């Protein structure tokens with residue numbers, strides 16, 4: 001988060017609210033009293049009055065410019081906000097914006113306009129809420145938007161400000177409690193990130209163990225190519241869905257084997273990379289075959305993984321060959337899919353916060369908390385208060 005992101009200018013600004021491109025109507029918002037519009041000398045209201053003389057909330061028909069007139073509808077939404085609605089497309093919008101810019105109005109994006117109006121924290125909260133992927137994640141983000149995060153940061157700011165002025169309390173001891181609270185908040189970073197970004201579930205194993213069949217069975221449609229020929233999948237194939245209301249991205253990978261085929265080897269490289277980055281790894285075994293040494297090594301190379309005893313409808317492996325915690329699944333017979341989904345959910349969400357716990361809902365909020373933490377650790381409490389003040393204003 002840079003300081004400039006917090007800075008709002010007192011100079012008037014104009015932003016386009018409707019998307020660029022063709023459209024019947026375009027809308028602009030101006031943050032200023034109406035005098036900036038009058039000072040362009042371009043807006044002529046049908047009732048002949050200057051905009052600044054028009055009452056707030058009245059819808060005023062008029063035109064923009066004297067020669068090629070553009071019909072516009074203008075409304076002073078409040079003392080400090082005016083909206084102009086004109087024809088869509090680039091021409092009318094561009095002309096009005098240029099005229100306003102030439103009188104000293106800043107042309108800014110709608111996101112910046114929103115940030116200046118709502119403040120930094122509420123803009124972050126709104127942006128996160130707009131990216132919620134499921135109803136369940138939206139519930140959590142809505143609770144944060146409704147005050148939980150702001151209340152928490154306000155309280156934290158108050159505690160730090162009190163410590164800064166309290167010579168009685170030993171600084172290190174007092175800071176410890178604040179630091180504990182910051183750590184508690186930051187501990188939910190990964191969960192909070194996944195409210196707007198799905199958990200990555202990687203399916204891996206030797207060729208032909210049924211990875212593509214399983215991804216198709218889990219999403220309920222034919223996403224990846226299935227064939228009895230080992231080495232069918234080469235690239236990463238992704239599919240997004242939700243388990244128990246939590247958003248997940250399933251990633252099908254090339255079967256892990258040494259291959260002289262260049263394309264297949266690249267695919268195997270991708271598969272290994274994705275396995276490292278995964279939030280949850282599914283290692284598939286084909287239990288119609290004896291368990292191979294490479295499969296044992298693959299299982300042992302990850303502390304956190306779920307082992308899927310796949311093609312269990314053809315089970316030939318002896319029970320003592322299989323890891324004790326494996327999940328028996330058949331994609332073709334649709335056996336064990338529910339059990340697998342609930343094991344995945346338990347793996348990605350070992351602990352679930354209730355909707356009343358404050359959450360660092362974006363990377364920028366995590367960065368803010370980390371810099372407040374650094375300031376408190378360095379005993380620069382005044383700086384920590386300033387950082388929180390800027391985010392709360």
Ligand SMILES: Nc1nc2c(ncn2[C@@H]2O[C@H](COP(=O)(O)OP(=O)(O)OP(=O)(O)O)[C@@H](O)[C@H]2O)c(=O)[nH]1
Nearest residue numbers: 207208209210211212213227231232233255331332
């Ligand atoms: N009996 C049985 N056959 C299965 C099952 N799952 C997949 N198969 C069969 O196993 C073969 C391989 O399936 P895929 O899903 O293509 O296997 P894969 O692991 O993606 O293979 P590669 O992409 O080549 O690594 C196909 O003939 C499938 O029909 C299952 O649960 N039971």
Ligand SMILES: [Mg+2]
Nearest residue numbers: 211212232233
């Ligand atoms: Mg495949």
